[in-house]
Amino acid sequence: MFLSVFDLFKIGIGPSSSHTMGPMTAAGRFLDELAGNDWPRPAGATVDRVAASLHGSLAYTGIGHGSDRAVVLGFAGQNPSQVDPDEADAIVAGIAAVRRVSPPGHPFYRFDPAIDLVLDKKTPLPGHANGMTFYAYDAGDRLLLKRIYYSVGGGFVVSEEELQRAKARGSITTEGKKVPYPFRNAAEMLAMAARSGLSIAEMKRINEETQMPGEELDAGLDAVWTAMRACIDRGLAQEGIMPGGLKVRRRARQLHDKLQEEWRLNRPNPLLANDWLSIYAMAVNEENAAGGRVVTAPTNGAAGVMPAVMRYWLHFHPEADQTSIRDFLLTAAAVGGIIKSNASISGAEVGCQGEVGSASAMAAAGLCAVMGGTPAQVENAAEIALEHHLGMTCDPVAGLVQVPCIERNALGAVKAVTAASLAIKGDGSHFVPLDAAIETMRQTGRDMSEKYKETSLGGLAVNVVEC
Incomplete structure (x- = not known):
């Protein structure tokens, strides 16, 4: 079993690793997938709007923990280790005003936080208490891509598929890296x-x-x-x-x-x-x-x-x-x-x-x-x-x-x-x-x-x- 010291000690921003850093990281992962060619994009389809919903504990304490703010920052292309805490509020306010995001390496996407970011307290996701769903739509609001992520503590984020594979092998953090002293306990x-x-x-x-x-x-x-x-x-x-x-x-x-x-x-x-x-x-x-x-x-x-x-x-x-x-x-x-x-x-x-x-x-x-x-x-x-x-x-x-x-x-x-x-x-x-x-x-x-x-x-x- 190998979990790096830098996996546990991550430099980021408050107030929560699972509720702030995790959602920001998950939004970034979703953007990375949108920018790639490894997802089943319909022929000729172009992403025009992005959205997200927070579930479970993220929904219940999301406002107090800044989870909504973190998703907005993530959609803006910010990440926990580099975002300037003193600039974060201005970035969020600017996106709310123009109702769109323009992360580096991406075109403009429509995104109105008041509508496109939902704290869903009624629908928990089955994998973990900290669940998130991200969506991408075309100009006609046809769903092009949907991804579920889980923030599993300490800023760690796994996709729905990664979580299932991790549960099958018995640990979210057990990796295939070989080390001289692989102590599991x-x-x-x-x-x-x-x-x-x-x-x-x-x-x-x-x-x-x-x-x-x-x-x-x-x-x-x-x-x-x-x-x-x-x-x-x-x-x-x-x-x-x-x-x-x-x-x-x-x-x-x-x-x-x-x-x-x-x-x-x-x-x-x-x-x-x-x-x-x-x-x-x-x-x-x-x-x-x-x-x-x-x-x-x-x-x-x-x-x-x-x-x-x-x-x-x-x-x-x-x-x-x-x-x-x-x-x-x-x-x-x-x-x-x-x-x-x-x-x-x-x-x-x-x-x-x-x-x-x-x-x-x-x-x-x-x-x-x-x-x-x-x-x-x-x-x-x-x-x-x-x-x-x-x-x-x-x-x-x-x-x-x-x-x-x-x-x-x-x-x-x-x-x-x-x-x-x-x-x-x-x-x-x-x-x-x-x-x-x-x-x-x-x-x-x-x-x-x-x-x-x-x-x-x-x-x-x-x-x-x-x-």
Whole structure:
């Protein structure tokens, strides 16, 4: 099994990897197919109009998560890694005004978002909770092409056909790429580490270097951390009300200033590390909620956990350096790949245990590794963090990635550091294997009511409004 570190850590924009980045990517894939010659185009037919419908969780929380906006941007030829967050609203407004799109390499297509983009809450698609249908019509409104895509978490998008093939082989992320250490689960990962004498980061690096040169891998890892660090810094510099209508105020800068004042006054603070962890995580997720540039880790909704723990590592541990940051990311990616392949990182599929729970497990593993933990201790750290997120629902108020998501990232980061600290003080032996925790998460997500899986139909999303 091979899932690249850059599949899990994608640079994009907020507020959601599955609900924002996924729909934008899917629209781009549909445009790519329209531009090609591999679809059954009727003789002489020309595409004149495009349209899309969002289903399931995408329909229920699409407005709050910016899914409608993302499709418009995708039809405009934008992609998550390159779109300028500061220009996005102007692009969307311009398309709504002229009711057409002109993506690069394409002619003009008629597209009126008010009519041609439908949030269909009545018709769920069978493959996944995050389903989308794209349409192309000629000038006489004859349907020329229809394609269904699914956003399966963390910005991953698969077509209907790809999803069926993936289910047949047992995993959406299992690919045919051969690598020296093809561990499919944590037990295999530990066995391979024991036989080889290598760390988890070293095995992951060797696997990655079968796909790219080492210099390219390091440059990519450094770019991921640079984007994460920049997101923290932007979040710490911003103030005001976040968009969406809840009027939730940004708090990271104010809390940061209070901590700086305590630092200057040399006031004792026994919770100092936890405070910094929380502020770093909140800064990232406030940026995400505002539609800023973030890195999926493994999702946008959980994007603050990993950067917060990594910044904590650099802040409080004098031995931390850039090489250790790379090892942190590689170790975290190894654990994240196992979780995604054997359960899910999608809140719409398994609730927030799959988002913040996975992020906390990944961060705990990465921190334990750079603190000198053995592979067994690293696996233990990931298990502790994941176990204590099991059953967590995804119930965003008003469909916005603000309440409880921002604070939930802060607590996920605190749990990750605690898990790593507990694990490294032991010898790696423990009662519950990581694989058991992952399987428990999968089963719990399967049994969880749909109203607690990113639909805003239950939990805080209902009771806060009623209060």
